[in-house]
Amino acid sequence: MEDLAHKLWEISQAAYAYESPWSAAQFASDMRQAHSHYFIEETECIAFLGFHQVCDEIEITNIATKVKGQEHGKKLLKRLIDYAESEKIASIFLEVRASNREARLFYEKFGFQEIGTRKNYYQHPQEDAVLMSLKVGNADE
Template sequence: MKDAAKRFWQISQRAYTFDSPWNEAQFASDLEQSHSFYFTEGSGIMAFLGFHQVCDEIEITNIASEEKGQGHGSKLMERLIEHAESQGIASIFLEVRASNQEARLFYEKFGFQVVGKRKNYYQHPSEDAVLMSLKVGNPNE
């Protein structure tokens, strides 16, 4: 797990504009949680998507790729949505920096919609988070 935590931190350090939102120890701690899961993409792990699954909800905690434009993010998101459908998940949600238009458009491509904001959620620099959600399951089933 220590190797995975280090690799996830390295990828996110390169992928995020303002450095990784988590340090290596936070990734290591997260990997030990029973409700925490990671999907990876590429040989030698080129991209990953971390999420927490509790009851009928999934929260995306991290998604990062060393190489933008290679389709890793889309493959990971498709895999997560397939997983959610197979598990009877009602919704997937996430937070994203308000200024991160590229990420917001990426999520919108998969059907995510803005459902709220968290004032001054991010630090270094301080910025609001946009909350986004994707309804997966049919509440009438």
């Protein structure tokens, strides 16, 4: 698990403009949680999507790829949405830096909508987070 945590940290470190928001130790700790899940693209671990599932909600914790433009992030997000539909998840949530317009547009293409902000959520540099949500639906509706 420690090796995989380090690989996820390396991808995250390369993918985020202001370094990885998590350390390798935080990835390892997160992977030990029963509600925490990861989808990993390719056997050599070139992209990943981490999420927490609690009841009928999912929160994306991380999505990162070593190489842009090869649609690994798109594949992973589509996989998550398909999973959410099969598990009768009501909504998927995430936070993104307010300045990360590219990521916000990426999520909007999948139907995510901005639902609020968290003031000074990010550090190094300090910045607001934009909260986004995608209503997936569930069997009780």
